[in-house]
Amino acid sequence: MPMQMKMSVEERFRKKVTSIARKNDFCRILMLPLLFAGLFWFHGIAYLKGNVKRFSMLIMTCLLFTVYSSFSFPMFISGDGTSLDMNDVSEEAQDIVLAEEIRIDPEELKRIEDETEVDEDWLLTVHGTDIETKYSAADILESTQPNGAGEGRVADGEEAEFSQDDWKLILINSRHSIPDDYEFPQGDIHTMKGTMHCDARIIDDLLDMLRAAKEQGITLQICSPYRDEAYQEHLFDQKIKKYMSRGMSYMEAYRLGSQVVNVPGASEHQLGLALDIVMDTYTGLDEGFADTEGGKWLAQNSYKYGFILRYPEGKEYITGISYEPWHFRYVGVDAATVITERGITLEEFWEEL
Numbered sequence: 001m002p003m004q005m006k007m008s009v010e011e012r013f014r015k016k017v018t019s020i021a022r023k024n025d026f027c028r029i030l031m032l033p034l035l036f037a038g039l040f041w042f043h044g045i046a047y048l049k050g051n052v053k054r055f056s057m058l059i060m061t062c063l064l065f066t067v068y069s070s071f072s073f074p075m076f077i078s079g080d081g082t083s084l085d086m087n088d089v090s091e092e093a094q095d096i097v098l099a100e101e102i103r104i105d106p107e108e109l110k111r112i113e114d115e116t117e118v119d120e121d122w123l124l125t126v127h128g129t130d131i132e133t134k135y136s137a138a139d140i141l142e143s144t145q146p147n148g149a150g151e152g153r154v155a156d157g158e159e160a161e162f163s164q165d166d167w168k169l170i171l172i173n174s175r176h177s178i179p180d181d182y183e184f185p186q187g188d189i190h191t192m193k194g195t196m197h198c199d200a201r202i203i204d205d206l207l208d209m210l211r212a213a214k215e216q217g218i219t220l221q222i223c224s225p226y227r228d229e230a231y232q233e234h235l236f237d238q239k240i241k242k243y244m245s246r247g248m249s250y251m252e253a254y255r256l257g258s259q260v261v262n263v264p265g266a267s268e269h270q271l272g273l274a275l276d277i278v279m280d281t282y283t284g285l286d287e288g289f290a291d292t293e294g295g296k297w298l299a300q301n302s303y304k305y306g307f308i309l310r311y312p313e314g315k316e317y318i319t320g321i322s323y324e325p326w327h328f329r330y331v332g333v334d335a336a337t338v339i340t341e342r343g344i345t346l347e348e349f350w351e352e353l
């Protein structure tokens, strides 16, 4: 009986529609989709009535999907990872939607490991003003007593033996992070601008180098000698935040961020063995430093004092870091001599050990 009832309703509907269509030519075109919609309605309902279980499963699935997807978007992670600000959420949600439309300028991405765009407040609360201070060589040399000849030391040559366990040769990059238990004797160089920190064992050679440069009329400046992990994390977060604000997803931002800022735990600055060196007259951390007097002098002479240009041009595929003519790493005079003379990177040197 109900089956018959349904058929008759459907039939009545069909008759009505076709009769309207017959009376009026214009209506005929409109009635065609209506007829289809009607047929679909009747048959769809009939199907679902016969499959109540299937129908309720469909509804539940849709419901679950809606609820689940509204919680699974990464937009709930706010920029600094601590607070959940609704304004942030909606902003980032917009960025994520726009991800494919924004073109990223490759020049911008070529930025450097050491680019620091940190808010002053953070620096003051966490580190004092120390980290961003640039220490002038003149200042440093004035406040310390001369110790060596200032000429650099001569390498032992082929007799020198190297080991991967040597503290001077520790390799840190995106594949080798700093061991959790790594410790070094912290050395302080007191200057008028404050105290500069680095590994105490490199200070003598560093002073010799600064003195030798000064004798050539080149006044160097040292910046960000030592960074702790918290600071490195902060730099990294800043970078990711910046990329995400330009429309990248978190994963894209992380991948690019790790090319320009070392992932926390992978920066040599945390070892106290790396120094960013610029000049009094050229303080920018950019490739232009290579063409300055100081940049040229360091590239040619730093090895005599145990320092290597850690991220050379054309070796980016090995180091994983863009060319940084200002970033010098202490490896000791013997290793620095071999590395510089052969024009290799610390990675390549290390592989041979």
Ligand SMILES: [Zn+2]
Pocket (backbone or CB within 6 Å): 113, 114, 269, 274, 275, 276, 326, 327, 328
């Ligand atoms: Zn550096």
